[in-house]
Amino acid sequence: MDEIKDVVLEYVIDEYVEEDDMEVTFDTPLISSGLVDSFSMVSLKAFLEKKYDISIPDADATPEAFDTVNSIVGIVEKHKS
Amino acid sequence: MSGTRRTSKGTALSNIGSYDERLKGFDWGIAREILGWEEGDLLNIGAICSDRVCARDGAGKIALIWEGFGDRKATYTFDDLRVYSNGFADFLVGQGIEPGDRVCVFMDKIPSLYFSFLGVLKMGGIVQPLFCAFGDESLEVRLASAGTRAILTTQKHVRKVRKIQERLPSLEKVIVVAGDESKLKDGEVFFDVEAALRVEEFESHAAGPETRSVLHYTSGTTGQPKGAQHVHDSIWGQVLTTSWVLDLRDDDVYWCTADPGWVTGTSYGIIGPWALGITQCVLDSGFTSSRWYQFIQDNRVTVWYSAPTAIRSLMRDGEEVAARFDLSSLRHLTSVGEPLNAEAVVWSEKAYGLPFLDTYWQTETGSIMITNFPGMKVKPGSMGKAFPGITAALLDLRTHEPIGEPGKVGLIAFRPGWPAMFREYRGQDDVYRSKFVGAADDATPDELRTNEDLWYVSGDRSSIDADGYFWFVGRDDDVINTGGHLVGPFEIESALVEHEAIAEAAAIGKPDAVNMEVVKAVVTLNPGFEPSGDLELSIMNFIRKRLSPLAMPQEIEYVEKLPKTRSGKILRRYLRALEWGEEVGDLSTLEHD
Numbered sequence: 001m002d003e004i005k006d007v008v009l010e011y012v013i014d015e016y017v018e019e020d021d022m023e024v025t026f027d028t029p030l031i032s033s034g035l036v037d038s039f040s041m042v043s044l045k046a047f048l049e050k051k052y053d054i055s056i057p058d059a060d061a062t063p064e065a066f067d068t069v070n071s072i073v074g075i076v077e078k079h080k081s
Numbered sequence: 082m083s084g085t086r087r088t089s090k091g092t093a094l095s096n097i098g099s100y101d102e103r104l105k106g107f108d109w110g111i112a113r114e115i116l117g118w119e120e121g122d123l124l125n126i127g128a129i130c131s132d133r134v135c136a137r138d139g140a141g142k143i144a145l146i147w148e149g150f151g152d153r154k155a156t157y158t159f160d161d162l163r164v165y166s167n168g169f170a171d172f173l174v175g176q177g178i179e180p181g182d183r184v185c186v187f188m189d190k191i192p193s194l195y196f197s198f199l200g201v202l203k204m205g206g207i208v209q210p211l212f213c214a215f216g217d218e219s220l221e222v223r224l225a226s227a228g229t230r231a232i233l234t235t236q237k238h239v240r241k242v243r244k245i246q247e248r249l250p251s252l253e254k255v256i257v258v259a260g261d262e263s264k265l266k267d268g269e270v271f272f273d274v275e276a277a278l279r280v281e282e283f284e285s286h287a288a289g290p291e292t293r294s295v296l297h298y299t300s301g302t303t304g305q306p307k308g309a310q311h312v313h314d315s316i317w318g319q320v321l322t323t324s325w326v327l328d329l330r331d332d333d334v335y336w337c338t339a340d341p342g343w344v345t346g347t348s349y350g351i352i353g354p355w356a357l358g359i360t361q362c363v364l365d366s367g368f369t370s371s372r373w374y375q376f377i378q379d380n381r382v383t384v385w386y387s388a389p390t391a392i393r394s395l396m397r398d399g400e401e402v403a404a405r406f407d408l409s410s411l412r413h414l415t416s417v418g419e420p421l422n423a424e425a426v427v428w429s430e431k432a433y434g435l436p437f438l439d440t441y442w443q444t445e446t447g448s449i450m451i452t453n454f455p456g457m458k459v460k461p462g463s464m465g466k467a468f469p470g471i472t473a474a475l476l477d478l479r480t481h482e483p484i485g486e487p488g489k490v491g492l493i494a495f496r497p498g499w500p501a502m503f504r505e506y507r508g509q510d511d512v513y514r515s516k517f518v519g520a521a522d523d524a525t526p527d528e529l530r531t532n533e534d535l536w537y538v539s540g541d542r543s544s545i546d547a548d549g550y551f552w553f554v555g556r557d558d559d560v561i562n563t564g565g566h567l568v569g570p571f572e573i574e575s576a577l578v579e580h581e582a583i584a585e586a587a588a589i590g591k592p593d594a595v596n597m598e599v600v601k602a603v604v605t606l607n608p609g610f611e612p613s614g615d616l617e618l619s620i621m622n623f624i625r626k627r628l629s630p631l632a633m634p635q636e637i638e639y640v641e642k643l644p645k646t647r648s649g650k651i652l653r654r655y656l657r658a659l660e661w662g663e664e665v666g667d668l669s670t671l672e673h674d
Contacts, residue, residue, distance in 0.1 A: 015622060019237050033150040034189065034367040037214055039564070039630035042599075043621045050614035063369050 004052075004076055009069045011047060016040060026070045031063040041066050048072070054079040095455035097325035100466070107469040109500055112317040115324055116356060126294055126316050127170070127202030128285040130355035131163040139358045146334070146380055147192050150366040155192060159358065162196065167283035168274040169193075169200025169233075176254055176270065178231055180205025180286050183296060185224060185232040186341070187211045187242070190365035193258045194341060196274055197233050198351055202294055202313075205286030209296040209308075212342030212566075213238050218576060218627040221245040222305050223298045224252060227507060236260020239269065290314035296507065297344045299444040300569030302558040308507030309444045315348075316356055318448035318501030322468060323353030326440060328413050328455045329384055336362040336377070337386040343566060344444040345417055348501070349386055353448075370398040374406035381410040388418035390564040392425045392437055393595045400432045408433055413455060415440055418565020419597045420553040423462030439464055441551070443539060444567075445516070447501030451493075451551050464543065464551040472496035475545055476536060478557075481518045487547040490554050494518065494536035502530055502537070516540075559653045561590035563598050568632050570653060576627050577602055577634075580620055582610040585643050589657045591636060602634035603656055605643060612639040 005026055013024050016036045030036040036044065045061050048054065056079055065075050097103055113119070116129070117137070123129075134142070140160040147155045157165070178184060184206045188194050194210075201208040209227050211220065213234075220241055224232070231254035232242055239257055243266065246252055255269045262271040288294070294313045298306040327349065329335055335354050339345035354361050364376045368391065377385065395403070414429060414437045421439040429437040438453035441464045451473055453465035467473035475484045475491030484491040497517070505526040506513045514520050517529050518536040529535060542554040561568045570588040577586035584605045590598030602620065610616065617637050625633040644652040658665040 018240060029150065029367075031367045032369050032372055034365070036367075037630040038368055039633065040625060042635045043618065043625060043633060046614070046618050046621060050618060063367065067369075 004073050005069055007051065008048070008072050008076075012036070012044070012069060015043075015047075024069075027068050029067050030069075031067045036066070038063055044072075048076055052076055052080055095325075096328050096330065097454050097456070100454050100457060100469070103325070103469045109317050109321065109470055112321040112324075112500075115320060123285060123287060124290060124313050124316075125203060125285045125288045126313050126352055126356070127166055127199040127204075129316060130199055130352060131159060131166050132285065134159045134355065134358040135163050137358070142358060143360045144355060145192065145195060146360065146362045148362075148364050148366070148376060149191070157192060159355075162199065162355070164279050164281060165192075165196035165274045166199035166203055167280040168277055169197045169272075170204040170283050170285070171280045172256075172272050172274070172277070173201065173204050173206065173231065176231065176256070178204065178206055178254070181207065181293065182230040183207045183209050183227045185209040185211055185227070185229045185234075187213055187215075187220070187232055187234040187238055188258065189213050189235065189237070190340060190363050191235070191259060192363075193233075193274055195351060195363070197258065198341065198347065199355075202288075203283060203285040205288065205292070207293045207296050207310075209298075210341045210347060211298070212340055212629065214631070215241075215342075215629045216625070216627045217241040217244045219572070219629055219632070221248065222572070223308070224249050226298070226305065227296055227308055230254065231256060233258055236264055239265075288313040291504070293504075295347055297347070297444045299344075300560055300567045300572060301512070302560055302569065303571055304512070304569075305572060305575075306569060307509055307512060309344075309447075309503040310505045310507050311447050311501065312504055315447045315501035316352060318499055319348045319353040320356050321470075322449040322452075323349060323357060323359075326438075326449050326452050326454060326468070327353070327384055327386060327415060329354060329357055329359045331358070333383045334360050334362060334381055334410070335384045335386070336364070336380070336382045338364070338373075338388065338391060339386070339417075344447070345386070345388075348448055349417075368394065370395050370402045371405070374403060374408065377408055377411065378406045383410050384413045384415075385411060386415045386417065387437070388565040389416055389421045389425060390418065390596050392416060392421070392429065395432075396425060396428050397595065400428075403432045411435060414438065415452075417442070417449075419562050420464070421462070426459065426461035436461070441465070441541075441553070445503045445537075446495070446499070446539075447503060448499070450495060450499075460546075460548075460550050462552065463546075464553050466549050466551070471499055473551070474536070475543065476518065476538065478542075481536070481538075484545075488544050490542055490544050492557055493539040493541045493543050493551070495539070496533050497530045497535055497537050498533055504530060559589070559657065561588070561598050561600055563590065563593075563600060563631055564596040566631050568600060572628065573600060573602070573624065573632050573634070574651075576624055576632075577604060577620070579627075580623050582606050582616055583620070585651070587643055587651045587653050587656055588634070589653055589660055591660050593635075599635040600632060601636045601638065601660065603638045603640055603643065605640055 144159040144162045145157040184201045228251040295311045337350035416437045417440045440449045441451040442449045573588035574586045584607045586604045591601040593599040
């Protein structure tokens, strides 16, 4: 689980954070803060599905479920099992 | 037609009163009467939205209630709006910016966006607001087209400007208005208007009716985005539609959810409401239903102007989420950006006790053209009727003659001459001319926009019923309307083929339950590349960063060959028809093996 958290956090920072020195943690709000645009959730979902070989139904891909790295990891865990 | 409305506080007359009565002897001069504006008064949108409100006893009234993510909150009076917009105007003059120069505003919905927008107009500049989620390529195309001389941005977004600055010789000034000053690079200037000395007096530029004001970029089927140029005279159209359609009055708390990077966010998120001295709210954070409802509850929002995509997202989360909040302050709801489906109208009446009323207009029209008015019988799913003073018709798809027959589908068209009409596509007179049916080959933009024998063709199709209500059918071109924003396929395709794996590409819209359409890319690959999950993600992120999240393909289909005409042009129309399950139409020009 910790490994997934680290991978997701690194991906979010690399792909979505525009400011050079912005601190992003496992609990930093992503969607509700505007850090990740809701349209961009699609690419984040595609990354998770590919990386972990899972399928996340649209009903589970809500702004709330994708709002922090921790909540994203919860989605991944749910669909891995 | 009834001139009454339902409010949380009872029943009151709407500003428009009777639509039918307003049609009689209509004159745009009513807008001047509403503002008490007389010939000889200063005509400058920046000054009318701030100085003039203060001069008419509005200085102490709240102009802006702003909330960012977390606990960040601020309120500003009209006097603050006056002083801070003065601050930006004065600063820009000090930087050598002159009337007529294009000044881009590229930032999140922070207070300085609003102050600087008015400040640029006050000093006579042309303000060019751009959506801050644009990637560097989208930004470059628009700045190059406009010959932009200065850009106002924040530390968060300045990296994108740095990437392209050396290719933009006109861009002389990069001004950072928020963030850490110590992080600036050589040549960049920092200006925090709230920390700077208050500029109590600034003599606003004496604009004429045709003085250029706001430059918004919009997408078309072919070519790069076009700059729709507006003028200070637009304010009369924006004021009157704000009064009669949004129905704003002195004690309202109004929330327009649109970003000023798009025309709704300026015409109705800045100009119309503030010219009328209305208190506005701005929420600068990402969308969640509960956050939006909390915002309405906390600020006692009375009038709410939003978009079908947001409304459908709220619907998806259900009435029970709405029921957890006190939304009783709401009295009038309106929507824009894409057709508002009947289900959303019916649902909003159930969830909020009020229907969302659809409004229809475009970047080019500058103000609302067809709409449902307060007090008017709502036909869920209909666009409503033409605004008084607007002559709207449907033109036959083939002959371009006006259609009189109810139910028949035609092109939505308007007689030119309304105040907020765009005056040109910057540097593209031929494209401007192509929007008018019956235009002479050598007609100038000024001749076109004042010739009431012509029709301005919107590019959208609809029908009209026997009661005069318009019913949207679809676009007449390949432009993709995603979440209420128009995205040009050519711009996406141009970016797609810059990806190392892609040989050829077509971008089309595909149906989406929330956003109406999302972008789908159909591509052929260069030798040595194979379809894979990695490649798909690489292409998505490539477009997202270069153009914007809106332009990012949400699906990529790999094909051996794209359908083309015999002259080699990709047949997007064919691909789109397949995607939507529609008739593919005439394929006589299709290239065969």
